[in-house]
Amino acid sequence: MTKPRLKIGLIGTGFMGKTHVFGFASAPRVFELPYDLELHTVADITQEAAASAARTLGFANSTANWRDIIANPDIDVVDITAPNALHKEMALAAIAAGKHVYCEKPLAPLASDAREMTNAAEAKGIRTQVGFNYLCNPMLGLAREMIAAGELGEIRGYRGLHCEDYMADANANYTFRHDPVGGGAIADIGSHALATAEYLCGPITRVMGDCVTVISDRPDGRGGRKVVTVDDVGRAFLRFESGATGSIEGNWIATGRKMQHDFEVYGTKGALAFSQEQFNVLHYFDTADATGRQGFRRIEAGPDHKPYGLFCVAPGHQLGFNDLKAIEVAGYVNAIAGKAPEPFNFRKGLRIQTLVETIQNSAREEKWMDVRS
Missing domain, CATH: 3.30.360.10 (Dihydrodipicolinate Reductase; domain 2)
Structure with missing residues (x-):
C-alpha cells in the first residue's frame, strides 16, 4: 500500500542541518512510519552552497533564498537549523503558510519570541518539534x-x-x-x-x-x-x-x-x-x-x-548520536500523522x-x- 509523502524543506546545512538529514534518512529504515519522507528543497546562503548541499545530502532542489521553501505549496515541513537569531522570522513565516515546523534548539533567543512562535503554531494547529534529541536516548x-x-x-x-x-x-x-x-x-x-x-x-x-x-x-x-x-x-x-x-x-x-x-x-x-x-x-x-x-x-x-x-x-553494540536524531524524527512524524503527541x-x-x-x-x-x- 502506497504511503502519503511528507516533503521536507531544510534551511541551513551546517552541523545540525546534516544531523537532521541523517535523521530523515535513517528513521524510515528503522521505524514503520506513516509517511514516506522526501527531501524536497534545501536552502543555504549562496546558490553554490545550496546546490552542493543538495547533491551531497540528497535533496531534489536547492535555493539561496529560504523564503522559496516557505512559498512552495508542495513542501509540508520546514526544518530550521539556521543561526538562533533567525529562528523566529523563519518559523513565523512557515506557520503563516500552514507548514509544520521542526526547529533546532534554542527555539528563539528570547522567551517573548518563543512565546509568540508557540502561540502562533498552536492557533494554527501546526505540529512542531524542537531539537532536544539527547532526551531520545x-x-x-x-x-x-x-x-x-x-x-x-x-x-x-x-x-x-x-x-x-x-x-x-x-x-x-x-x-x-x-x-x-x-x-x-x-x-x-x-x-x-x-x-x-x-x-x-x-x-x-x-x-x-x-x-x-x-x-x-x-x-x-x-x-x-x-x-x-x-x-x-x-x-x-x-x-x-x-x-x-x-x-x-x-x-x-x-x-x-x-x-x-x-x-x-x-x-x-x-x-x-x-x-x-x-551514553x-x-x-x-x-x-x-x-x-x-x-x-x-x-x-x-x-x-x-x-x-x-x-x-x-x-x-x-551501541547507538550513536545520529541514531538519537532518527528517534526524534520518528516521534515527530508520528505526531504529524496524529498517531502520538509531539515529543518536544x-x-x-x-x-x-x-x-x-x-x-x-x-x-x-x-x-x-x-x-x-
Missing part, C-alpha cells in the same frame, strides 16, 4: 521509568552538566553564539542540562543563577577584536516542585571535554549516574544490596531498552527558554527567582 528513558516507578525512592538531589571545550581557545573568532541574542553557554548547551533535569525530576520552580564571562573579547575575523558579554560558564542552583534540590552547569570552555552531558540523581533507595561520553551505559546504585556488596552497577543498552532493538539486535513541541521549547532567562536574570540580580510558566 533509551538510557534516559530507562532512568525516567526507574524514577517514576519509585525504584530510587524519594528523590532528594540532582546534578546536571553539559560541558564542552569548543570555545576554550581565547583566540578563536567571535561567532553568532557570542552575540547577545545568542544567549551564551547557559542558553546554547545549558539548555540541554535543564531539559534533562525536568525530563527526569519534574518542574523546576526556583533558581539561583551565576553566569560568568571568562573570555572578554575575541578576534572579529577582520584583524580587530570584539567585546564578548555573554557567559562562557552558566550555573544554577535548582528547587524542584517535588521538593528535591539540585544544580546544573553549561560550560563551553571546559578544557578537554567534548560531550560531557552528565547527570546524577540521588534518592532515598538508590541513585543513578550517566555520562553522554558513554549507552546507565549506572545504578541500590541501597538494598548487601553490606559489602554495594556499588554502582553498569546497565548496558540493549534490545530491552526500546527502541534500541530496532537499530541492533545485540546488546552492547514549541511549548516545551518555550519552557526551556523561560528557565534560561530566569537563570540569567537571577545572575544579574544576584538572588533566587521563581520560574514563571
